[in-house]
Amino acid sequence: MSITRRKFLSWLGAATAGTTLGNTANAASNKHFSGYPNSMGVLFDNTRCIGCRKCEEGCNTVNELPAPERPFDDLSVLNTRRRTDAKTYTIVNRYDAVSNVKIKGPLYRKVQCNHCLEPACASACFVRAFSKTKKGAVIYDASVCVGCRYCMIACPFEIPTYEYDSAFEPRVMKCTMCSPRIEKGLLPGCVEVCPTEALTYGKRTNLLQVARARISKFPDRYVNHIYGENEMGGTSWLYLSAVPYKEVGMREDLGVTPAPKLTAGALSGVPIVVGIWPVLLTGIYAMSKRKEKIANTETKLAVAAAVEQANTEAKANLKSEIEAVNKMKQKEIDNAVKKALEEAAKPKEEEDSDAQPEKAEKKPSEEGS
Amino acid sequence: MSDEAATTGKPLLTPFNVIAGIIVVLGLIVTVLRFTVGLDAVTNLSDYNPWGIWIGFDLLVGVALAAGGYVTSAAVYLFGMKKYHSAVRPAILTGFLGYTLVVIALHYDVGRPWRLPYPFIMQRGTTSLLFEVAACVALYLTVLFIEFSPAAMEWLGLKRARKLVVRLTILLTIFGVVLSTLHQSSLGALFLIAPAKLHPLWYSPYLPVYFFVSSIIAGLSMVIFESTLSHRYFADKMDAAHLKEKDTVALGFGKAASLVLAGYFIIKVIGVSEGNNWHLLSTNYGLWFLVELLGFVALPCFLYAVGVRDKNIKLIKWTAAWTVLGLVVNRLNISLVAFNWHLPASERYFPHWMEIVITVFLVTLGVLAFRFIVTRMPILYSHPDYEDH
Structure with missing residues (x-):
């Protein structure tokens, strides 16, 4: 019930969940998903549509949707531009000014889910409420839907709608391609009631051939472009038009990239971040820790060295001071001795004449003590 | 409230309390409407505009402005910038409250909020960027709760539990940075799937990078902004270290913000x-893009640089507020203004007043919770019984 692309992209997200399954990584490969083989589709040819709104009625009936405000045979609703809503899976809009001279009168456009081969809604849903069936329908499971409405953001065709008025069981509402009916072998409701064969149901591959055949048979009647063949990677619904598609309100600027590819790059960043950041950050932490440690050690060493230097300097100072003091003392002693000797010499000189030597010898010993 | 008045000794009927009280009452009424009547009754959401301000502001802006937690804790614990230590707890608290409010806001926005765990317990939609956002936000909220818990444990006196959690600091910080990188960028990557709806000037394959880098800017600016407000209203709760480091934080974070803004400008x-969208710059959307790019990226980059050079704390503070506003402008541009730009004006979204009531209500709850916590727990001061971690 799920799509290959989603499967092979899932490993990326699985890394987020912390579980790495053994899936092969094909996101970057040249693998291209071009739809399930034999899947079904519908071809809408706007040159055949008469704007009778029977398809709207058929859709409403088979899907058991609420009755519209104005009945389906009231064609005046075509005067306003409408869109699908929570009570309407499909609508028809009228476009009056058309550039193809071969077409008389207005053209109509039928709007419903295009059932992308690789649906944006399914890729965007974080609870896998959408899936692409093998038959081609994109179906929705309301029993798991959280109601984040990211599918509505993602859908390039602005198809999913929401039951904003429900407080307790709001659902996303959109065309199911009548999946329950086609599983039973019945036609989708709109196709079954279309009175002009503007809608053709069949294998998508066959429908492409049918469309090409019509273009080549009536080259003046159709623009040479099958809308949906490649748009957003291809859709199960295909369109033929008498005028360029933008004239009937269909966007031609969507590109051919399937929606899942648009986010594959960002998803592939997940394992890179999960793988690299912890290692890098632990490394940065280790570095800053180490820097801090080195800084601490260096500070300690510097402090120790400074202390030691101060100590040695202090010791040296002390020593020199002691020496200086000692020197001074010695000097004083020497001076005193000298003085005493000199003083002693004086009386001696006198003694030499007076003859009293004992007195002079006694004095220096008294001074020294 | 009465408890508050008792502990602080301030009168209960301050203008702030009165206004906050009115907002809370209004918010509760709208809450009842939202959950009993449905989204339709209180929002202008439509099938074209499935996301309004509850996603554009509450989720995108809320998550970006709560980035201060991982930015600050990474700077202090991993990069070893210890001088900003006093900024960690307020930043973690702001982050924790921010993410809590984001999760509460999501309960208003999603259709069936009671199913929010479904992506984890029912079916994992791993191809969805939203799955990545959901997983990372859920995990990161847990991380922030644990990172915040030591403050609460100090308040409650749970010494042993606190010791255990503090030991996990580095692990939690690394985990926080990894998770933040992932979901900040994924919020931008959400829009990668809609190139047809987002204006080409805002749509870029680099959206995830833009969101991540701008979240760093928002985180840095929010720390300065929040510290300015805290200093104004809770200065009495700050200890000497906080008062002393306040200007250091403003200068350091301002410098970092200037540098990151310069890088952001270049990648934009x-x-x-x-x-190759140069030609679109002359359109109306282009002019608005230039207002964002020049007015809210280049200008604050320059003003921060001048403020840091001149040590002009006042200029840095104003620039921080301006940068925060710029982040709001950017996120709203991507989610609302430039989104669905191709639709006619009649199909465009403008918020219902009740959506705004809920957003203001949630922000008010955040401010009240912040006040409740900083007036009780050791956020703006270090608890004397515990060493810093």
Whole structure:
């Protein structure tokens, strides 16, 4: 019930969940998903549509949707531009000014889910409420839907709608391609009631051939472009038009990239971040820790060295001071001795004449003590 | 409230309390409407505009402005910038409250909020960027709760539990940075799937990078902004270290913000160049893009640089507020203004007043919770019984 692309992209997200399954990584490969083989589709040819709104009625009936405000045979609703809503899976809009001279009168456009081969809604849903069936329908499971409405953001065709008025069981509402009916072998409701064969149901591959055949048979009647063949990677619904598609309100600027590819790059960043950041950050932490440690050690060493230097300097100072003091003392002693000797010499000189030597010898010993 | 008045000794009927009280009452009424009547009754959401301000502001802006937690804790614990230590707890608290409010806001926005765990317990939609956002936000909220818990444990006196959690600091910080990188960028990557709906000037394959880098800017600016407000209203709760480091934080974070803004400016220009969208600059959307790029990226980059050079704390503070506003402008541009730009004006979204009531209500709850916590727990001061971690 799920799509290959989603499967092979899932490993990326699985890394987020912390579980790495053994899936092969094909996101970057040249693998291209071009739809399930034999899947079904519908071809809408706007040159055949008469704007009778029977398809709207058929859709409403088979899907058991609420009755519209104005009945389906009231064609005046075509005067306003409408869109699908929570009570309407499909609508028809009228476009009056058309550039193809071969077409008389207005053209109509039928709007419903295009059932992308690789649906944006399914890729965007974080609870896998959408899936692409093998038959081609994109179906929705309301029993798991959280109601984040990211599918509505993602859908390039602005198809999913929401039951904003429900407080307790709001659902996303959109065309199911009548999946329950086609599983039973019945036609989708709109196709079954279309009175002009503007809608053709069949294998998508066959429908492409049918469309090409019509273009080549009536080259003046159709623009040479099958809308949906490649748009957003291809859709199960295909369109033929008498005028360029933008004239009937269909966007031609969507590109051919399937929606899942648009986010594959960002998803592939997940394992890179999960793988690299912890290692890098632990490394940065280790570095800053180490820097801090080195800084601490260096500070300690510097402090120790400074202390030691101060100590040695202090010791040296002390020593020199002691020496200086000692020197001074010695000097004083020497001076005193000298003085005493000199003083002693004086009386001696006198003694030499007076003859009293004992007195002079006694004095220096008294001074020294 | 009465408890508050008792502990602080302030009168209960301050103008702030009265206004906050009115907002809370209004918010509760709208809450009842939202959950009993449905989204339709209180929002202008439509099938074209499935996301309004509850996603654009509450989720995108809320998550970006709560980035201060991982930015600050990474700077202090991993990069070893200890001088900003006093900024960690307020930043973690702001982050924790921010993410809590984001999760509460999501309960209003999603259709069936009671199913929010479904992506984890029922079916994992791993191809969805939203799954990545959900997983990372859920995990990161847990991480922030644990990172915040030591403050609560100090308040409650749970010494042993606190010791255990503090030991996990580095692990939690690394985990926080990894998770933040992932979901900040994924919020931008959410829009990668809609190139047809987002204006080409804002749509870029670099959206995830833009969101991540701008979240760093928002985180840094929010720390300065929040510290300015805290200093104004809770200065009595700050200890000497906080008062002393306040200007250091403003100067350091201002410098960092200036540098990151410069880098952001360059990659934004590269984005325009990569998409070759120069010709769109002369359109109305282009002018608005230039207002964002020049007015809210280049200008604050310059003002921060001048403020840091001149040590002009006042200028840095004003620039921080301006940068925060710029982040709001950017996120709203991507989610609302430039989104669905192709639709006619009649199909465009403008918020219902009740959506605004809920957003203001949630922000008010955040401010009240912040006040409740900083007036009780050791956020703006270090608890004397515990050493810093």
